[in-house]
Amino acid sequence: MYNLGLINGKVYRNGQFTHLDVYVQDQIIAKIVPSGKILPCKKIVDCTNKLILPGFIDPHVHINLDLGEFKSSDDYESASKAAAFGGITTFIDFLEPISYVHEFDAMLKKKQKEAKASYIDYAFHTAVGNFNDDVDKLIKISRESGIPSVKMFTTYSESNRKITYTKFQEFLKNSCKTNTLILVHAENDEEILSANVEDTVESYESSRPAVSEIEEIEKIARIVAELKGTLYIVHVTCGSSIELLNDKYKELLGKNIFIESCPQYFHFTKDVYDNENGNLFLLAPPLRSIKEQEKLKENISVIDTIGTDHCPFTKEEKMRYKEASKIPKGLGSLEFSFSLMYHIFGNEIIDKFTLNPAKIHNLFPKKGIIQIGSDADFVIFDPKKVLFINSGHSQSDYNPYESMLTTGMVESTILRGEILVKNRKLVGSMRGQFIKRH
Numbered sequence: 523m524y525n526l527g528l529i530n531g532k533v534y535r536n537g538q539f540t541h542l543d544v545y546v547q548d549q550i551i552a553k554i555v556p557s558g559k560i561l562p563c564k565k566i567v568d569c570t571n572k573l574i575l576p577g578f579i580d581p582h583v584h585i586n587l588d589l590g591e592f593k594s595s596d597d598y599e600s601a602s603k604a605a606a607f608g609g610i611t612t613f614i615d616f617l618e619p620i621s622y623v624h625e626f627d628a629m630l631k632k633k634q635k636e637a638k639a640s641y642i643d644y645a646f647h648t649a650v651g652n653f654n655d656d657v658d659k660l661i662k663i664s665r666e667s668g669i670p671s672v673k674m675f676t677t678y679s680e681s682n683r684k685i686t687y688t689k690f691q692e693f694l695k696n697s698c699k700t701n702t703l704i705l706v707h708a709e710n711d712e713e714i715l716s717a718n719v720e721d722t723v724e725s726y727e728s729s730r731p732a733v734s735e736i737e738e739i740e741k742i743a744r745i746v747a748e749l750k751g752t753l754y755i756v757h758v759t760c761g762s763s764i765e766l767l768n769d770k771y772k773e774l775l776g777k778n779i780f781i782e783s784c785p786q787y788f789h790f791t792k793d794v795y796d797n798e799n800g801n802l803f804l805l806a807p808p809l810r811s812i813k814e815q816e817k818l819k820e821n822i823s824v825i826d827t828i829g830t831d832h833c834p835f836t837k838e839e840k841m842r843y844k845e846a847s848k849i850p851k852g853l854g855s856l857e858f859s860f861s862l863m864y865h866i867f868g869n870e871i872i873d874k875f876t877l878n879p880a881k882i883h884n885l886f887p888k889k890g891i892i893q894i895g896s897d898a899d900f901v902i903f904d905p906k907k908v909l910f911i912n913s914g915h916s917q918s919d920y921n922p923y924e925s926m927l928t929t930g931m932v933e934s935t936i937l938r939g940e941i942l943v944k945n946r947k948l949v950g951s952m953r954g955q956f957i958k959r960h
């Protein structure tokens with residue numbers, strides 16, 4: 523007797539849809555058979571005319587991000603609830619950046635405590651800022667704690683978070699030996715420091731211009747071409763950055779270099795910074811020109827993963843200052859990311875939310891695939907239903923996508939065999955687990 527059966531749906535496997543019935547036992551996918559005869563089962567969900575997709579993975583979220591004067595609006599409870607409504611069953615948050623190895627334990631403990639309120643499964647990336655310690659030691663303890671990834675910044679020298687190129691190279695060299703994923707926020711620091719523009723929202727994009735991303739990506743790709751290792755470039759904003767990688771470093775893509783982008787760069791352009799409420803769209807790196815956005819869309823096949831970089835603040839916090847430098851940077855999009863991207867790209871986007879992040883971030887084959895032995899994480903998706911985007915479940919009091927319409931709606935979300943969201947109502951509990959990655 524199985525615990526749960528999903529019947530009559532079109533199941534996504536190996537890039538195709540097949541009429542299959544999927545059965546779950548003990549939180550794991552136990553049987554997959556052609557639709558037809560129903561096997562003995564405690565609970566049956568009829569998925570006629572629906573797509574059954576693997577639970578989505580968001581490899582880039584910020585929860586409880588503390589910026590001193592500001593703290594991002596979502597805690598684990600609200601973020602994971604919003605995520606569940608969006609079909610996300612696993613997300614990866616960041617430990618606070620550290621400069622020394624001995625700070626690691628405290629950062630991990632802090633996050634683990636916060637994450638107890640999660641409705642969905644979660645993992646972490648280690649993060650470093652102005653790192654001044656032993657790279658091998660840090661990676662060793664991070665990996666022993668189930669975190670085989672480290673994030674660093676090539677910018678933010680003004681807030682003392684920039685990595686030196688010597689240290690960056692040390693991380694890459696270690697990555698060659700240990701397969702640790704090196705996550706990089708790539709913007710050229712000197713370019714940003716030398717940009718002589720007004721500190722306003724209208725000029726914000728010119729203060730961190732497209733060229734600063736493109737140049738920095740070229741610079742670090744050159745280092746990877748020489749040293750190898752595994753690099754993951756977070757939140758790529760410019761189509762030109764991707765074209766450059768594809769033209770000059772094609773042989774490294776999918777092997778030594780992975781590319782992530784985010785829904786906001788596909789849906790908004792820098793023109794919103796001229797609007798009265800431009801503050802609400804401030805994030806780093808900034809939104810780009812329509813030309814860069816079009817190129818980003820043209821190059822979607824080169825992008826490996828879609829992460830949200832979810833980091834919302836409240837309207838009042840965003841509007842508090844006129845100076846761009848004082849406004850907290852970040853947007854929220856966890857709840858609607860898949861529908862927003864499916865609306866533009868259709869089925870091509872599925873692997874970028876499932877198989878690819880699972881493989882790149884060492885969650886595979888536990889997550890990211892519908893096959894026997896994998897976690898029973900599913901999204902029941904109606905590709906024809908129109909979703910009217912509302913305020914959602916984030917604790918921020920505005921949603922940048924509010925009132926948009928998308929074709930394609932997450933109807934139900936299942937985490938390890940238990941229904942978490944059923945027909946757009948939360949029915950599950952906080953049973954999210956820390957996923958140790960190897």
Ligand SMILES: [Zn+2]
Binds near residue numbers: 584
């Ligand atoms: Zn981020």
